[in-house]
Amino acid sequence: EAGVVQSPRYKIIEKKQPVAFWCNPISGHNTLYWYRQNLGQGPELLIRYENEEAVDDSQLPKDRFSAERLKGVDSTLKIQPAELGDSAVYLCASSHPDSYNEQFFGPGTRLTVL
């Protein structure tokens, strides 16, 4: 069984540029999470989807961040425009309704904003 796939693995951009991250969850996992992990810290939830519905986006900075999961499978997280403080690892995770307590994490996308 393939794990959670994320791309790209690394991205370096200049501030004010847009950037997008892609995530493909494990097949059959209806819940998808996007987290941001700053250096030396634990992950912080940005948004949680149940199928195609965003059920918790309270921590998503909506002025510059957006996310979509149009068909309830893969998802894209976008930042426009990026700021220096957005440099972090962006992690995607998914979980199956029968294994509610186990989130499977992807390897993350390391974003560096110059």
Add this chain to the structure above:
Amino acid sequence: GEDVEQSLFLSVREGDSSVINCTYTDSSSTYLYWYKQEPGAGLQLLTYIFSNMDMKQDQRLTVLLNKKDKHLSLRIADTQTGDSAIYFCAERTSYDKVIFGPGTSLSVIP
């Protein structure tokens, strides 16, 4: 707001036991988790405990929960060099959000 705290570093000798400690603030947490993160990888769930339990054992791992003090610990018996990683404590809050601690970096000395 909710907060999870951990000591940032722990160093042990190979073969010894490691104990990683965590405190949390939401007394209504439903589940508590331990995740492991190796360099360049995502987090991997090691084990979790329901809030009405006080202990859970899984092979070399023992989780102890003191709900009164809101204290969680992870004991790794016979620690190996492959156990070197960052360990995250997390709580599922009463409103169903998972909050992670800052992580404890475990170094195992051969």
